[in-house]
Amino acid sequence: MAIQRPRASLLLLLAFWCGVWGCAPRPNTTPLGLGPLALAEQASAAEKKKPAAAKKPAAPAASAPSAAAEAKSKDDSKDENAESDGPADKSATESKSKSKSKSSDKVVTAFSGLFAGRDVAIYRFSGEPDREELDDKARIRIESESPTQLRIVLINSADGSDLCELSAEAQGNSATLDGAQPCFSSEGEGAIHAELTSGTVVLSGDRLSMDAQGTLSLALGEEELDGDLSYSFKGKRQ
Numbered sequence: 285m286a287i288q289r290p291r292a293s294l295l296l297l298l299a300f301w302c303g304v305w306g307c308a309p310r311p312n313t314t315p316l317g318l319g320p321l322a323l324a325e326q327a328s329a330a331e332k333k334k335p336a337a338a339k340k341p342a343a344p345a346a347s348a349p350s351a352a353a354e355a356k357s358k359d360d361s362k363d364e365n366a367e368s369d370g371p372a373d374k375s376a377t378e379s380k381s382k383s384k385s386k387s388s389d390k391v392v393t394a395f396s397g398l399f400a401g402r403d404v405a406i407y408r409f410s411g412e413p414d415r416e417e418l419d420d421k422a423r424i425r426i427e428s429e430s431p432t433q434l435r436i437v438l439i440n441s442a443d444g445s446d447l448c449e450l451s452a453e454a455q456g457n458s459a460t461l462d463g464a465q466p467c468f469s470s471e472g473e474g475a476i477h478a479e480l481t482s483g484t485v486v487l488s489g490d491r492l493s494m495d496a497q498g499t500l501s502l503a504l505g506e507e508e509l510d511g512d513l514s515y516s517f518k519g520k521r522q
Contacts, residue, residue: 393428399426399521429451461485496515497512497514
């Protein structure tokens with residue numbers, strides 16, 4: 285395709301406008317100044333010309349214990365305490381506990397058995413003469429309930445049946461009866477209701493002694509009498 289040349293009239297019009305207004309840009313009379321890059325370079329050169337300031341040596345830091353050192357000291361103290369409760373101490377504690385348990389077992393085992401001897405029960409009612417019952421064939425059987433608990437059985441010498449069962453707590457070579465426990469009660473008209481409220485059982489070798497106190501209540505028709513009871517036993521292991 286052929287390229288057409290511009291018409292002569294168009295060229296003359298352009299030449300006219302350039303002659304009147306001027307085609308080249310007019311010079312700017314305001315100084316342009318320095319750009320940001322030139323300013324930065326001048327500032328760097330000025331800093332290099334200044335004499336370097338003598339640096340003062342840094343003062344040594346005060347020798348105060350750091351938080352890490354204090355924490356380490358506390359950990360060391362805990363470790364020492366932990367070492368004091370080490371295997372040796374635990375072993376000693378366990379040994380003492382086992383020794384105490386064995387000692388308790390031996391005490392309870394020593395009480396266990398059948399004892400025969402003599403007992404006496406005394407009944408007292410207000411306004412009535414004391415009634416005393418002696419038994420030269422009295423027997424007591426003691427059984428172990430736990431390392432510290434005993435079951436004390438009073439046996440009826442007439443037929444060999446269990447008269448009553450009493451619980452007691454053993455401490456050393458003696459035992460203490462628990463609370464109020466029924467014993468020596470009877471049935472039918474004029475029945476007596478009896479309870480042993482306190483008492484102690486002592487073992488000395490093969491010999492056993494028991495002393496106890498209690499309360500009584502007796503119903504006679506519409507009248508009810510209250511009284512107290514004392515019981516003692518001395519016997520030997522069979």
